[in-house]
Amino acid sequence: MAAPLLDRQILERLERLTIRWQQSFRGLVGGHNISRYAGPGQEFLDHRNFHQGDDLRAVNWRAFMRLEKLFLKMFQVEPRTPIRLLLDSSSSMTASPEPGAGSKFDYARKLAAALTYVGLVRHDSILLQPFHEKLDDSHLASGGRHRFGPVNDFLSALEPGGRTSYFEMVRQFISAYQKPGLLILVSDFLDDGEVLKPLQYLADFGHELMLVQVWTDSDRSPNLKGDVTLTDAESGGSLEISLDEATCQAYTEEFDRYAGAIENLALRSGGRYAGFSTSVPLEEAIFSALNQAGADLQRAPRSA
Structure with missing residues (x-):
């Protein structure tokens, strides 16, 4: 058995939460969870x-x-709305804030583990679907909290790698999963190609989007000066560039505009968005940042 991704204290706090969705999906029981x-x-x-x-x-x-x-x-009513969690496992997710520190992927899979545990406690079924330029092997999590062990093992065994292609991934996803539902997508949303159009396709096909964007501080604000060589984590290509304070500031502003475009797409299509750096403590990301950003991970209603 793999080492636990989440400690017992976090799991106990997660038991008080539930994942909610906004839409009522035609032909399915559920809607706002409680029916x-x-x-x-x-x-x-x-x-x-x-x-x-x-x-x-x-x-x-x-x-x-x-x-x-x-x-x-x-x-x-026991909800039967499909909940699917797409986890970015491309090479760009291997970036870490500093040597020896956990990568974006380590952070993202802990978020995925937390969200899946919340679903299991409420007896939801969640399909874990890693991806890079294509869909990888998936894992269906169901059966209650006692089935979290296989989820932990599945996520722990994942190895990030490969290039990102949102167009190709979304094409495969729409073909494989035609029934609409809640779609949680945890990613840095970094792709040499188009990202916004494929995400819009998912919304147009009836999926409710919950977009969770994670980045390192250096992704948003590079701490580099002078002549540097940048290497693409996915393609291996390099770029020589001269950086100064003004260039770095312009890059940060462009990064924020891009993150804002992803957020606007989610909200415009009736979904939700949360974005934060891996420097945010995991518990704060789960119990504070997701809710403040409108991700609507809320306290579960008490049973009678």
Whole structure:
């Protein structure tokens, strides 16, 4: 068994959260996660008064014996909306803030582990789908929190590598997963080719996007001066360039514009966006930054 990606303290805090989605997907149970109905279900929510035409099988007969009034038991429908988590495993994710420190990929897979654990606690099923220029082998996480061990092992065994191609990846994804659902995408969104158009295709095909962008501080604000040689982590190509303070400032501004364009795409299509540096402590990213950015990872409702 692989070493735990998340410590016990974080897992205990994650048990109080739930993943929510905004859309109601045609032909699927779910929508805003909580859907109430009368009859057998997974989780008791509440009672309501009986009305003519209601199903007598849902009546709380014990309450009737005590109160001589008819009440219906309301349950939470088990959501069947597909939840899929796309995890960027390309070579660009191998960048780290400093030698010996964890990489963007290490950070991203811990975020993926946290989000998957939240889903398992709420008995959701989440498909973990690593990708670079194509879709890699996936893992379906389901069955409750006790099935988190295989998730931990799957994510721990992943090795980042290869080039990024959002166009090719999205083409394969739309072909493989035609039923729309909640799509969580954890990536640095760095690609020599187009990124925004493929993401828009995902939204146009009915998927609700939750885009989580991670970067190192040097990705956004390079701490370099003078004549330097930059090497592309994916293609191996190099570029000689002269950097000064003004050039670095212009680069940071362009990076922020790009991140803003990704955020605007997510919000415009009815989705959500969260972006932060790997210098942000993992717990802060999970319990604060995601919520503040509108990712809507919220406290779970208490059971009755």
